[in-house]
Structure formats: structure tokens, C-alpha cells
Amino acid sequence: MIQPEQQPNLLRSGHAACAGCGLAIGMKLVLQAMGPRTIAVIVPSCEGAIGGVYPYTSYGVPTIHSAFEIAAPTAAGIANALKIQGRDDIQVLAFAGDGGTFDIGLASLSGATKNNEDIIYVCLDNEAYMNTGIQVSSATPSYAWTGTTPEGNPRRKKNIMEIMAAHYNPYSATATIGFPRDLQQKITKAKNIRGTKFIHLLVPCPTGWRTPSDISPELSILAVETKVFPLYEVEDGKRYTINYEPRHLPIQEYLVKQGRFRHLKEEQIRKIQRDVDEEWEKLKQRARPSPKTRAFS
Amino acid sequence: MNTNHEPSSEYVIPISFGSTEIIETGNWGFLKPQTSFMTAPCQESCPAGNPIPQFLYLATDGRYHEALQILLRENPFPGVCGRVCFHPCETDCNRAQYDEPVSIRSMERYVSDVAANQPLNLKPVRNEGSKRVAIVGAGPAGLSCAYFLSLLGHPSTIFESQKEPGGVMRWGIPGYRLPKSILRKEIQRILCLPIQIKTNIIVGEDISFDELTQFDAVFLSPGAGLNTSLSIEGEDLKQVWMGQDFLGRINSKEKVTLGKECIVIGGGNTAMDVARSALRLGSKVTVAYRRTKGEMPAIRDEIIEAEEEGVRFEFLIQPVKINRLQNKKLAVTFQRMKLSGLDPSGRPKPIPVKRKFITMETDQLITAVGEQVDLSWIPQDLIKNGLIEGNPSSKIFGGGDAIDQPRTVVHAISSGKKAAISIDLCLRGESVNQVFSKIKVGNKGAVSMGAYLKGREDGEWPEEQRIITYEQINTLYFESSRRVRMRKRSDDKRLKGFSEVNLSFTSKEAHFSASRCFSCGTCNYCYNCYFFCPEGVISLDPVQRRRIVDFEHCKGCGTCAKVCPKSVVVMKEVG
Amino acid sequence: MKDFLTGNHAVAHAVKLCRTPLIAAYPITPQTAIYEKLSEWEASGVLKGIMMRTESEHSAMASCIAASLTGVRTFTATSSQGIALMHEMLHFAAGCRAPVVMANVNRLLAAPWGFWADQLDSLSQRDTGWIQFYCENGQEALDTVIQSYKIAEQVYLPAMVSLEAFFVSHFMEPVDIPEQEQVDRFLPPLDLPHKFDIDKPGFFVPVVSSELYRKYKHMAQESMDSVKEIAVKVDQEFKEEFGRGYGMIESVALEDAEVALVTAGSITSTARLAIKNLRKQGNKVGLLKVRLFRPFPVEAIQVALKGKKKIAIIDRNLSLGSGGIFCQELRATLIHSPDHPLTYSYIAGIGGTDVTPEVIQKIAMEVMSRTEPVDKPMWVME
The missing domain is CATH 3.40.50.920 (Rossmann fold)
Structure with a gap:
């Protein structure tokens, strides 16, 4: 089998992402694992800015820059058209941000998933509306600063994976750029499943998270190791598999590196830790015993 | 990537076909990633300067033959060192601070064993031809010197007093630690080079020292073959043997019969070899040492294995008298000792506890309290403090146990390498000191033959490399793991003969063990920089060992430097 | 073949006759009968294609645009609140020059609620860049859907066929259903030049400069203007094939x-x-x-x-x-x-x-x- 790293790079350089952009890393890794026989859908978000200004583009596969709330039905339309044309060797990939997935695009994603449309939907979650300049979304974590929550976000992050699982779709998985092989393996797995595949991809944003430009992968790993963002899969809405046993690092190690959490009080940190532990326990109960995988091998 | 299409379209809608690669986003930042290799502490600690991260990278990749090739560049005895070395590399391994050190010695052995039967490219780099070098002693130092001289294009003649080459490796170390077949293979590999060996030649008897000086250069590595005596009453009794003699007889396959009980005096590797060999001959063995276990100079593993096999230890006693009893047994009287202060070497000093003595009865006593160099045949001006001190101006060099350095196989190899380089420089009329500062591996005395060859051939001398500390390793990228221990021959079987105790790794164990290497300061193509570059401007070619960064599009975010687990990539301003 | 049909079912027949393989729709009174009829035919295999039962009209239109740009003929039907919800995508369809055909059953817009005929729903979409037809009865609706494909697929603009709630959509009249061979003769398969090409990866709907936006709007205006000529020609051809014609005006x-x-x-x-x-x-x-x-x-x-x-x-x-x-x-x-x-x-x-x-x-x-x-x-x- 050809390793993803031997595949061509389908996110061309010269794109306009901020230096150190986690989302660009995520798109690059996903496109690479998808390969050239892919039609991609993006929606207004940083993906659009990265896409380039006419007549130049950074996307190495046919791509449509659709409207904000319709990544899934756009992809589904293409997928069904391909099916009608009998071109079953082409995969359809939808990219949408957390706003486009958790908020404005949730209904259309749910609709496409209910129909089990044959698409791979990747939510590039950078936990706020970053393209418009850092406004709160329902993916923003508790207490995080954004331009529209200057005192910190009072609500918890929406659990999109549980929403997806409730559709009983064949495959949903969390992934993050800090575990590139895990991510690419999940994309490869998704390519071989028919129906709606959902990848919740955490992509740190140096601009919006108020972090230096060189720590996006590190934050991504810390999110996993502190259990803020466990790596797991849900198949058919019921079979849960934890892909990586975290090191159970204290939540501070993740929070302290980010400017958006700088104002946090002790009790808020404790609350986040409690929430994280509680979610982890819940997830563990759902997951079948799984062998510890080596994320870096 | 296909970017050949016209950038704009002639359709009713705008479709971008051009590539953003025409946009030079590299102008966004002025810091650019540069690779800057550092020396791993394991490599610095290895007296032979073994390229440890490099060979482990190749082993992880299953490229054992290449791994062996690069090991052989610095050390002609990987099969020997992979078994008997005291492995300071593992002591200083950065991973020891994280979980457990990498199994470097076992991997050296594995690589050497797995790849040993494949043909090797050991051709001399350039044949200088006419100059000839004389070498005295075919132990690890002499053979290494001859080997490295060959690589540098100088043929040599070795004069060996024994009937076979190998020195301590042949006559000292027992087969259960170092099978003779392994040693034979490694010596054969060396002797395929333009090296002449003359065995059963004693300098001073069969050939005069003056005749040696007729050569263009001389390397003296006679070893420390003289036993140190206890200088106590009864030492000359028939049942009192010298450790080296005893080991020599065993290694000559002579039939040796020991008494039922045996006391071994000493705490070094010879003592351990003697004790464990005596066990294998059926004796009950007690080791008597004047300090405590913590001060024993023997390799830790040897002590542990000796204990496992049933050797008893008595500490803080020193023999003062040996008597022969009526029943033909020996009565050995020991002075009780205690530790107080430090001796000049910095070790706790044993001093007698007044009027405290014990006596032990035994059938046999073997002493192993150190060895000395026979200097009787060497001119006085080459001797200092009972050891050889070379004289570069007269092109005479010393090495191995006969010079002032720890008496280990790997130190001997290292001295052979250094002497070969010195001789090469002398024969070429170049200054020694200047070059040595360029080819050193860290600051603990090792030098790199690879660096020397490259510098000599291409004029490219490496830049001085710093030693990478544990703090500079980004351990986030490593999962904690235990090291694999080599399987051992079962206790009941191993005492029945001199078969090797440690069994090799399985291929799976070897791969895992190699993959545990942090690769401190050396790129091992973990692909982190490649995966994590948001711009996709890094390309890696592990086969050509290249890492290319497209500066026209690198925005200088610094991610690649940050995610390099071994601090190989650093951000620097470029013009 | 003559049959006694409602306007809605007449539209459904037209869609089937045009061999439209991709239909995306969402129920809304009084359009639902079109959606149901086509679903029934899709399920039974009478209609060879895929019915996308989307969660909204907005998504239905999104899917139609995407499928259209992939190169297949598409159809959707809606009404009232549905077309209002689609509004964003109507602009998008025209901007993408996607020849989607849609039937809109004219129904009043809330508030207050009501289900009755009123043309404001489609007329308030007049600036979205769609070709718009208003039909008098079921027969005209059927014929206009067929004509719309032929026009839309020549000028690469979407087309909307409006019929009023109940008065047309539910009123049963004798309708002449054309033969399939006739429609096949009349309507060639869709051949869209600006569709996704896996071997020539292009980025669709990019950000463009002001000047380029103007250029493409101007091009669209020219295409839209040409409809006046093409619609007459198509109507003429239709008349020759089917014996009925309507003109742009009467x-x-x-x-x-x-x-x-x-x-x-x-x-x-x-x-x-x-x-x-x-x-x-x-x-x-x-x-x-x-x-x-x-x-x-x-x-x-x-x-x-x-x-x-x-x-x-x-x-x-x-x-x-x-x-x-x-x-x-x-x-x-x-x-x-x-x-x-x-x-x-x-x-x-x-x-x-x-x-x-x-x-x-x-x-x-x-x-x-x-x-x-x-x-x-x-x-x-x-």
C-alpha cells in the first residue's frame, strides 16, 4: 500500500493561511490521504481564503466554494451525480469549519447524514468564527475568550460527535493534526466505507487562540493528552473505539499555552477539569476495550 | 502537481486553474528553518564514537546492512562490542531520563549478527601504497589500528606473540559472553584487508625493537598480560592460580580441573569471568572483594548474571595469608575492611578494620586483582608510570591496555583508531592536534573516522556540534515504553557449558528496540516537519538523506523547528 | 396520450419525460404532490435516477446546483416559504450558471399563514437571475418544463416554471402527455462545459476582483437577453414536434x-x-x-x-x-x-x-x- 506521505501534496503552497495555521495542516493531511481522485467542497471560512483569488488556487483537486451552510448537501449533490454517471472511483469530500458544522450548517449536515449520503465530511474545528475575526461558535470551549465573549464563553462546547452518532451513520471519528498518521488512517478507512463519514478534526488556530505560530501541533497533542479531545471512532452510531490512550496530563498544560484562556480563574480551571474527566468516563463506558495503539508509529 | 493549465478559464463562470505557487509567500517572514545536527550523549560517551542514532535509524527501517556499514566505519568489532562492551552509551542515553535507556548494545549485536553474512564494501579510500606500519599485538587495539590504517590506504604488519590474533577477546573473555565464532568472523573481516599478520613472534626475542623502527611508523599495543600478584604468604601454592592464566587455558580448550570450592579474589571483569567460568567447571564459587558491590569495577550486567548463576559474594575482605591444610584444602585468612574517604582515583578507599580477621576454607583460589604491561622489551624513553607513552616525532604510538586509559575493549579500539589517524597525519606530514579538534565526537575523547575521511578527502571538516541534552528533546512525540530485555539461556542449561548466555533479539524485538531511539540531534526521518508544515514546503528523501525546504513559500512560522523531537531544525534569519 | 391530471402531476410527467436523473426536494403544500409522484416513480424504478429527500428547500437547491455542475440534469419543486428559504441559493445557481429547472407553485407568503394562490413568492425572486415562466394550466406547465430544460441548457441559466396554487396545481384537466420518443427527439442530453473535471482540477466559485465580477455579471446579462430569441425558437421547435406552442407572450x-x-x-x-x-x-x-x-x-x-x-x-x-x-x-x-x-x-x-x-x-x-x-x-x- 502506498503510504499517505508518498502521495502528492494537494494543498499547494503559496496559499494565504496565517503562518502556523493548524487548519492548513489539517487540509493538507486530509487532501493527501484523499488523493487526486477527489472532488472537494469548501464553504466560506478560512478555507476560502486559503483557496486563493482567481485565477489561482491552492487546491489540487476540483473544488467548489459553496455557500456557508451547505457543505453537506453540496457534496451529496456531487456524490449522487457521480453515482448517476457511474463514476464510482471518485470520492467527494466536504470541508466546513466549526461554524459551518456546529451552527449554520448543522441542519443540512443532519439532512445529508440522515440520508447516508456517500460523502466524507471533515469539520475543521478551530473553535470559533476565525475567518470573520474570532467570534464565539457553539464549538468554542468553556470560558474561552472570543471577540463576542470578551468575558469568556459561558457555555460548554457542543458535543458534535454525539449528535452525529445519533444519526447511526456508518463512521464518525475524531482526529487532530498532532496525530497525522491517525488522521490519515481514518481518512483512508473512511474512503472504503459507503455512506456518510464524519471526521471531527481539531485544528488549532494561532490567531484566534492567541498562541505563537509554531505550536499548533503541540497544542493539538496536548488536547488529546489532557483528554480535552480524545481520539475515537463511532461506527453505526453504537460501536465506540478509543484509538489512543491519553497520558492524562492535567488540563493546565493545555490551557496555559493559550492566550484565550489567560484570564481563567482557579475554579474555572477546576470546572473544566471536572467536565473533561466526566466526558472521558462517559466515553470509556461506551467504548469497547481497545488495544493501545501507537499514534506515532 | 499539475499546474500546466492556463490560469484563467474561457467559461461562463470563473474557474481558477492556476496554482498559488506563483505567489511567493516566503516574503511573509524572514526566519527560515535550518538543520543543525547535534551530537547525542550516547555517541559522545562511546569511546569508539559509534554513530548510534544513525545506525538505529537504519535498523528501525530494517536496513541492517547499511547500519552495519556505518558502524564499521567507526568500529571493526560491532559483534564483539555488542556483547562485551560496558556500554556507557546506555548510561548516558537521554531516554534513560524519560523511561528506560535504549538497548544500544543489544542492537549493535543484532545488527552485526543479522548483516554479518552479507558482503561488505570495505575498500580503502585511497591506496597510499609505499608506507608500511608495524603493529605489535593483535588485540582489539592492534587489529583496529591495522584496520583503520587499511581504510586510510596504509598496509601494515602485525607482530603477535600468541598463536592466534584477538588478544583479550581471544584468550581472556570466555565463550559464554563472546562466542569464538563471532570473534573469528570479525577478525577475518579485518584480515581481508592489506594487513600482514605474523603470529608466534615475540618482540625482543624473534625480532628486535630496532627492526620495528625500520617501518615508517610503529604502533605498540602489547596489552596488559602480566598478572598482578597479591604479594602475600602462600601465593605460590599449587592451588593458587592467576586469573588470566586460568582464562587463557579455558580459551585454549585445555582441560582444566578445579576443586569443589573456589574463591576468586577481585571485583573487576576478569574476576567475574573467572568466577563464572569456574562455576561452569563445577565449582562452588565465592568472590571476595575488598570494597562493596557498589564499587565493583565489573560491568553491572556481569555481576547480576554471576549472582543469578549462583556466585556468592563476600565484601570488605582482603586476603592476607594462605595456608595449606592437612586435608589439602586452603585456609585463606582475610582482613576485614571498611570504606573511608576517597582514593586518588576518586573511589571510596578500603582500610583495614583493626584486629578483625576471618578465615575461609577452599579447594582453590584464583586471583584477579588487575593486570600489568610487560615493558621489558620497550626502550625507556617510551615508558612513563609503567605504561607506554608514544612519541609522534619518532612515529611511535601506543594503544590499548598499555597506555593510560581504561582497560576496556572499546577503549582499545578507540586508541587504535586514533593512532591510525595520527600515523596517517604524520606520514602525510600534517599536524595532529589541529585535525583532532575537528573530528572529535563530543568532549569525552572519541573521534570520528567518518569525519576524518570526509575532511581528508573533500576538505569538508564538520562544524563543531553541541551535545544535545534531555531538555532539548520534545518528549511529547514519544510514547513511554519499557525496553526489551534479551532472552537468556535457561539457568540449568547455561551452567552446563560455555554456550552464549544472552540469546539474540527476535526481529520484532529488534525493530521495537531500535525504534525507541530518540535520535537525539540527528534527523531520523520521523516526518514530523513534513507532516506539520502548513505550507507543504518541506520534502524529505530518506534514501538520499536529504531534507529540502522551499524558502520561496516558507512563511517562517517555526512549526517545523518546534515539532522536531530532536532539535535538529532551528529557525535562523536568512538574507 | 391524454389523461386527466392535476397541474402538479403534469409537472411530474414532464420531469420524467426529460429523463431528469437527479431530483432534490422538500415537501410544502401545495407542491408536495410533485415530490410524492416523482418519489413514487423513483421507488418503482419508472424514473431512473435519484430522489434526494433533503431536510430543506435550501439544501435541495444546493444539491441541484452541485449535481448540475457535475454534469447531470436536475429538478426541484417548491412553493412560498420554500422558495423564500432558497433565496440565497437561487442567486448562487444563476451565478454558477447551473441549468437547474424548478417548478414553483405560487402560494402566498406568511405572515399571516395561508395556502392560497399569490405570485409574490416567485416574483420576489425576480432579481436572482432565473428564467421565469408563468403558466396558465397543467398542459402549459408540462410543456414549459420540457421547454425550460432546452432553453436553460443552452444559455446556462436556471429556469423556474410557476403555476398557481390549487387553481393550476390541484385542478384536474385533460392533459396531453407527450410520447417519450418525442421528448427524446426534442431534448438532447445535458452537455455542460463548465463541470468538474477530475483530470483538470479547477476551483469553482473563486473570489474575484470587482472588475471580474462585473464582467461575469455582464456575460450573464447577455445570456439572459438571448433567452428571448432562444425561447421563441424552442417554442417553435416544440410546436413542430408536439403541435402546441405558447410564445413568450400571447x-x-x-x-x-x-x-x-x-x-x-x-x-x-x-x-x-x-x-x-x-x-x-x-x-x-x-x-x-x-x-x-x-x-x-x-x-x-x-x-x-x-x-x-x-x-x-x-x-x-x-x-x-x-x-x-x-x-x-x-x-x-x-x-x-x-x-x-x-x-x-x-x-x-x-x-x-x-x-x-x-x-x-x-x-x-x-x-x-x-x-x-x-x-x-x-x-x-x-
């Missing part, structure tokens, strides 16, 4: 008319009867039916109404703060007319209220007697 007894009535949609049928009655009474009243609303057939109307002195436009729609939308268009069309006709705007049938022949006769008689211009729309409140 003139009824206009030659000697002193008063010209202007209608669109089902009121036209009523107006035809009213004119008969008026003519019997000796009143010279004629009728202009406007079938194509976008592009607005300006030149054809100018010719048709040449020499007319008084014109009454009956609108079953209202642009609040302005008046009847067809009236606005007509007044703009005649602005340079040397005849300077008086144009009277009547708002009739809003919210599905009944517009009887008597109401239309009354309007005509009232206009006959008028000599002064009236700027404001006049509401028929009977």
Missing part, C-alpha cells in the same frame, strides 16, 4: 382593442372568457398574456401593444410600497412608446381571492371610461 383580440388587459398565470383563462363576453357586448377589449417574465420580453410586448391607448394590468401579487409587479415591468417597457398609453394597475386575486370573469369585465369597463392617468394601484376588493 395576444388575444388585440388588433382592434381600445383597452388591452395584461395578465399572467391562471387569471388569463378567466380573462379569455371575460373578453368573449365583452366583445359580445361590443366592447373592443383585447388581452395580452405574459408567459415569460424573466427575461422580460420587452420588444415583443412593445410590438404587441403598439398603438394601444389604454392598458390595464391585473396583478395577483404586490410589491408593498410600489404596486403590481407585472405593472411595473410593463410601464417600464412602454416608457419610450410614442403612443403614450395610459396604464392602470389593478391588484386582484391577492391571497388567492377569486377573480371572476365579472371582476375582469368590470375592470375593463372602468378603464374604458377613464381618461386621466392613475398612478396608484387600484385594489379589487370584491
Whole structure:
């Protein structure tokens, strides 16, 4: 089998992402694992800015820059058209941000998933509306600063994976750029499943998270190791598999590196830790015993 | 990537076909990633300067033959060192601070064993031809010197007093630690080079020292073959043997019969070899040492294995008298000792506890309290403090146990390498000191033959490399793991003969063990920089060992430097 | 083959006959019967293709655009709130030059709620860049769907076929269903040049400069203008194949008319009867039916109404703060007319209220007697 790293790079350089952009890393890794026989859908978000200004583009596969709330039905339309044309060797990939997935695009994603449309939907979650300049979304974590929550976000992050699982779709998985092989393996797995595949991809944003430009992968790993963002899969809405046993690092190690959490009080940190532990326990109960995988091998 | 299409379209809608690669986003930042290799502490600690991260990278990749090739560049005895070395590399391994050190010695052995039967490219780099070098002693130092001289294009003649080459490796170390077949293979590999060996030649008897000086250069590595005596009453009794003699007889396959009980005096590797060999001959063995276990100079593993096999230890006693009893047994009287202060070497000093003595009865006593160099045949001006001190101006060099350095196989190899380089420089009329500062591996005395060859051939001398500390390793990228221990021959079987105790790794164990290497300061193509570059401007070619960064599009975010687990990539301003 | 069909089922037949393989839809009264009929045919295999049962009209249109750009023929049907929800995607479809065909069953827009005929839902989408047809009955709706594909796929603009709630959508009439071979002869398969090409990866819908935005808008305007010519040609071809034709507009007894009535949609049928009655009474009243609303057939109307002195436009729609939308268009069309006709705007049938022949006769008689211009729309409140 050809390793993803031997595949061509389908996110061309010269794109306009901020230096150190986690989302660009995520798109690059996903496109690479998808390969050239892919039609991609993006929606207004940083993906659009990265896409380039006419007549130049950074996307190495046919791509449509659709409207904000319709990544899934756009992809589904293409997928069904391909099916009608009998071109079953082409995969359809939808990219949408957390706003486009958790908020404005949730209904259309749910609709496409209910129909089990044959698409791979990747939510590039950078936990706020970053393209418009850092406004709160329902993916923003508790207490995080954004331009529209200057005192910190009072609500918890929406659990999109549980929403997806409730559709009983064949495959949903969390992934993050800090575990590139895990991510690419999940994309490869998704390519071989028919129906709606959902990848919740955490992509740190140096601009919006108020972090230096060189720590996006590190934050991504810390999110996993502190259990803020466990790596797991849900198949058919019921079979849960934890892909990586975290090191159970204290939540501070993740929070302290980010400017958006700088104002946090002790009790808020404790609350986040409690929430994280509680979610982890819940997830563990759902997951079948799984062998510890080596994320870096 | 296909970017050949016209950038704009002639359709009713705008479709971008051009590539953003025409946009030079590299102008966004002025810091650019540069690779800057550092020396791993394991490599610095290895007296032979073994390229440890490099060979482990190749082993992880299953490229054992290449791994062996690069090991052989610095050390002609990987099969020997992979078994008997005291492995300071593992002591200083950065991973020891994280979980457990990498199994470097076992991997050296594995690589050497797995790849040993494949043909090797050991051709001399350039044949200088006419100059000839004389070498005295075919132990690890002499053979290494001859080997490295060959690589540098100088043929040599070795004069060996024994009937076979190998020195301590042949006559000292027992087969259960170092099978003779392994040693034979490694010596054969060396002797395929333009090296002449003359065995059963004693300098001073069969050939005069003056005749040696007729050569263009001389390397003296006679070893420390003289036993140190206890200088106590009864030492000359028939049942009192010298450790080296005893080991020599065993290694000559002579039939040796020991008494039922045996006391071994000493705490070094010879003592351990003697004790464990005596066990294998059926004796009950007690080791008597004047300090405590913590001060024993023997390799830790040897002590542990000796204990496992049933050797008893008595500490803080020193023999003062040996008597022969009526029943033909020996009565050995020991002075009780205690530790107080430090001796000049910095070790706790044993001093007698007044009027405290014990006596032990035994059938046999073997002493192993150190060895000395026979200097009787060497001119006085080459001797200092009972050891050889070379004289570069007269092109005479010393090495191995006969010079002032720890008496280990790997130190001997290292001295052979250094002497070969010195001789090469002398024969070429170049200054020694200047070059040595360029080819050193860290600051603990090792030098790199690879660096020397490259510098000599291409004029490219490496830049001085710093030693990478544990703090500079980004351990986030490593999962904690235990090291694999080599399987051992079962206790009941191993005492029945001199078969090797440690069994090799399985291929799976070897791969895992190699993959545990942090690769401190050396790129091992973990692909982190490649995966994590948001711009996709890094390309890696592990086969050509290249890492290319497209500066026209690198925005200088610094991610690649940050995610390099071994601090190989650093951000620097470029013009 | 003749059958007794509702307007909705007539539309469904047209879609099947056009071999439209991808349909995406969402239920809304009074359109649902189209969705159900096509779903039934998809399930039974009569219709070879995929029915996408989306969670909203917005997504239905999104899927249609995407499928269209992948190179397949698409269809959706909606009404009222549904088309309003689609609004964003209607612009997008036209901007993508996706030849999607949609049936819209004209129903009033909330609030307050109601289900009745009113053209405001589609007319308020007049600036989205869609070709718009207004149909008088089920037969016309069926025929117009077929024609729409042929036009849309030549000019690469989406087309909307409107039929009024209940009056057309649910009213059963004898409808001539064309033979499949006839439709196959008439309508070639879709061949879209600007579709996704896996071997020539392009980025669709990029960000463009102001100048380029203007350039592509201008190109679209030219394409839209060309519809006026193409629609006539297609209608001609249709007539040759199927024996029926409609034109962009239709003139009824206009030659000697002193008063010209202007209608669109089902009121036209009523107006035809009213004119008969008026003519019997000796009143010279004629009728202009406007079938194509976008592009607005300006030149054809100018010719048709040449020499007319008084014109009454009956609108079953209202642009609040302005008046009847067809009236606005007509007044703009005649602005340079040397005849300077008086144009009277009547708002009739809003919210599905009944517009009887008597109401239309009354309007005509009232206009006959008028000599002064009236700027404001006049509401028929009977």
C-alpha cells in the first residue's frame, strides 16, 4: 500500500493561511490521504481564503466554494451525480469549519447524514468564527475568550460527535493534526466505507487562540493528552473505539499555552477539569476495550 | 502537481486553474528553518564514537546492512562490542531520563549478527601504497589500528606473540559472553584487508625493537598480560592460580580441573569471568572483594548474571595469608575492611578494620586483582608510570591496555583508531592536534573516522556540534515504553557449558528496540516537519538523506523547528 | 396520450419525460404532490435516477446546483416559504450558471399563514437571475418544463416554471402527455462545459476582483437577453414536434382593442372568457398574456401593444410600497412608446381571492371610461 506521505501534496503552497495555521495542516493531511481522485467542497471560512483569488488556487483537486451552510448537501449533490454517471472511483469530500458544522450548517449536515449520503465530511474545528475575526461558535470551549465573549464563553462546547452518532451513520471519528498518521488512517478507512463519514478534526488556530505560530501541533497533542479531545471512532452510531490512550496530563498544560484562556480563574480551571474527566468516563463506558495503539508509529 | 493549465478559464463562470505557487509567500517572514545536527550523549560517551542514532535509524527501517556499514566505519568489532562492551552509551542515553535507556548494545549485536553474512564494501579510500606500519599485538587495539590504517590506504604488519590474533577477546573473555565464532568472523573481516599478520613472534626475542623502527611508523599495543600478584604468604601454592592464566587455558580448550570450592579474589571483569567460568567447571564459587558491590569495577550486567548463576559474594575482605591444610584444602585468612574517604582515583578507599580477621576454607583460589604491561622489551624513553607513552616525532604510538586509559575493549579500539589517524597525519606530514579538534565526537575523547575521511578527502571538516541534552528533546512525540530485555539461556542449561548466555533479539524485538531511539540531534526521518508544515514546503528523501525546504513559500512560522523531537531544525534569519 | 391530471402531476410527467436523473426536494403544500409522484416513480424504478429527500428547500437547491455542475440534469419543486428559504441559493445557481429547472407553485407568503394562490413568492425572486415562466394550466406547465430544460441548457441559466396554487396545481384537466420518443427527439442530453473535471482540477466559485465580477455579471446579462430569441425558437421547435406552442407572450383580440388587459398565470383563462363576453357586448377589449417574465420580453410586448391607448394590468401579487409587479415591468417597457398609453394597475386575486370573469369585465369597463392617468394601484376588493 502506498503510504499517505508518498502521495502528492494537494494543498499547494503559496496559499494565504496565517503562518502556523493548524487548519492548513489539517487540509493538507486530509487532501493527501484523499488523493487526486477527489472532488472537494469548501464553504466560506478560512478555507476560502486559503483557496486563493482567481485565477489561482491552492487546491489540487476540483473544488467548489459553496455557500456557508451547505457543505453537506453540496457534496451529496456531487456524490449522487457521480453515482448517476457511474463514476464510482471518485470520492467527494466536504470541508466546513466549526461554524459551518456546529451552527449554520448543522441542519443540512443532519439532512445529508440522515440520508447516508456517500460523502466524507471533515469539520475543521478551530473553535470559533476565525475567518470573520474570532467570534464565539457553539464549538468554542468553556470560558474561552472570543471577540463576542470578551468575558469568556459561558457555555460548554457542543458535543458534535454525539449528535452525529445519533444519526447511526456508518463512521464518525475524531482526529487532530498532532496525530497525522491517525488522521490519515481514518481518512483512508473512511474512503472504503459507503455512506456518510464524519471526521471531527481539531485544528488549532494561532490567531484566534492567541498562541505563537509554531505550536499548533503541540497544542493539538496536548488536547488529546489532557483528554480535552480524545481520539475515537463511532461506527453505526453504537460501536465506540478509543484509538489512543491519553497520558492524562492535567488540563493546565493545555490551557496555559493559550492566550484565550489567560484570564481563567482557579475554579474555572477546576470546572473544566471536572467536565473533561466526566466526558472521558462517559466515553470509556461506551467504548469497547481497545488495544493501545501507537499514534506515532 | 499539475499546474500546466492556463490560469484563467474561457467559461461562463470563473474557474481558477492556476496554482498559488506563483505567489511567493516566503516574503511573509524572514526566519527560515535550518538543520543543525547535534551530537547525542550516547555517541559522545562511546569511546569508539559509534554513530548510534544513525545506525538505529537504519535498523528501525530494517536496513541492517547499511547500519552495519556505518558502524564499521567507526568500529571493526560491532559483534564483539555488542556483547562485551560496558556500554556507557546506555548510561548516558537521554531516554534513560524519560523511561528506560535504549538497548544500544543489544542492537549493535543484532545488527552485526543479522548483516554479518552479507558482503561488505570495505575498500580503502585511497591506496597510499609505499608506507608500511608495524603493529605489535593483535588485540582489539592492534587489529583496529591495522584496520583503520587499511581504510586510510596504509598496509601494515602485525607482530603477535600468541598463536592466534584477538588478544583479550581471544584468550581472556570466555565463550559464554563472546562466542569464538563471532570473534573469528570479525577478525577475518579485518584480515581481508592489506594487513600482514605474523603470529608466534615475540618482540625482543624473534625480532628486535630496532627492526620495528625500520617501518615508517610503529604502533605498540602489547596489552596488559602480566598478572598482578597479591604479594602475600602462600601465593605460590599449587592451588593458587592467576586469573588470566586460568582464562587463557579455558580459551585454549585445555582441560582444566578445579576443586569443589573456589574463591576468586577481585571485583573487576576478569574476576567475574573467572568466577563464572569456574562455576561452569563445577565449582562452588565465592568472590571476595575488598570494597562493596557498589564499587565493583565489573560491568553491572556481569555481576547480576554471576549472582543469578549462583556466585556468592563476600565484601570488605582482603586476603592476607594462605595456608595449606592437612586435608589439602586452603585456609585463606582475610582482613576485614571498611570504606573511608576517597582514593586518588576518586573511589571510596578500603582500610583495614583493626584486629578483625576471618578465615575461609577452599579447594582453590584464583586471583584477579588487575593486570600489568610487560615493558621489558620497550626502550625507556617510551615508558612513563609503567605504561607506554608514544612519541609522534619518532612515529611511535601506543594503544590499548598499555597506555593510560581504561582497560576496556572499546577503549582499545578507540586508541587504535586514533593512532591510525595520527600515523596517517604524520606520514602525510600534517599536524595532529589541529585535525583532532575537528573530528572529535563530543568532549569525552572519541573521534570520528567518518569525519576524518570526509575532511581528508573533500576538505569538508564538520562544524563543531553541541551535545544535545534531555531538555532539548520534545518528549511529547514519544510514547513511554519499557525496553526489551534479551532472552537468556535457561539457568540449568547455561551452567552446563560455555554456550552464549544472552540469546539474540527476535526481529520484532529488534525493530521495537531500535525504534525507541530518540535520535537525539540527528534527523531520523520521523516526518514530523513534513507532516506539520502548513505550507507543504518541506520534502524529505530518506534514501538520499536529504531534507529540502522551499524558502520561496516558507512563511517562517517555526512549526517545523518546534515539532522536531530532536532539535535538529532551528529557525535562523536568512538574507 | 391524454389523461386527466392535476397541474402538479403534469409537472411530474414532464420531469420524467426529460429523463431528469437527479431530483432534490422538500415537501410544502401545495407542491408536495410533485415530490410524492416523482418519489413514487423513483421507488418503482419508472424514473431512473435519484430522489434526494433533503431536510430543506435550501439544501435541495444546493444539491441541484452541485449535481448540475457535475454534469447531470436536475429538478426541484417548491412553493412560498420554500422558495423564500432558497433565496440565497437561487442567486448562487444563476451565478454558477447551473441549468437547474424548478417548478414553483405560487402560494402566498406568511405572515399571516395561508395556502392560497399569490405570485409574490416567485416574483420576489425576480432579481436572482432565473428564467421565469408563468403558466396558465397543467398542459402549459408540462410543456414549459420540457421547454425550460432546452432553453436553460443552452444559455446556462436556471429556469423556474410557476403555476398557481390549487387553481393550476390541484385542478384536474385533460392533459396531453407527450410520447417519450418525442421528448427524446426534442431534448438532447445535458452537455455542460463548465463541470468538474477530475483530470483538470479547477476551483469553482473563486473570489474575484470587482472588475471580474462585473464582467461575469455582464456575460450573464447577455445570456439572459438571448433567452428571448432562444425561447421563441424552442417554442417553435416544440410546436413542430408536439403541435402546441405558447410564445413568450400571447395576444388575444388585440388588433382592434381600445383597452388591452395584461395578465399572467391562471387569471388569463378567466380573462379569455371575460373578453368573449365583452366583445359580445361590443366592447373592443383585447388581452395580452405574459408567459415569460424573466427575461422580460420587452420588444415583443412593445410590438404587441403598439398603438394601444389604454392598458390595464391585473396583478395577483404586490410589491408593498410600489404596486403590481407585472405593472411595473410593463410601464417600464412602454416608457419610450410614442403612443403614450395610459396604464392602470389593478391588484386582484391577492391571497388567492377569486377573480371572476365579472371582476375582469368590470375592470375593463372602468378603464374604458377613464381618461386621466392613475398612478396608484387600484385594489379589487370584491
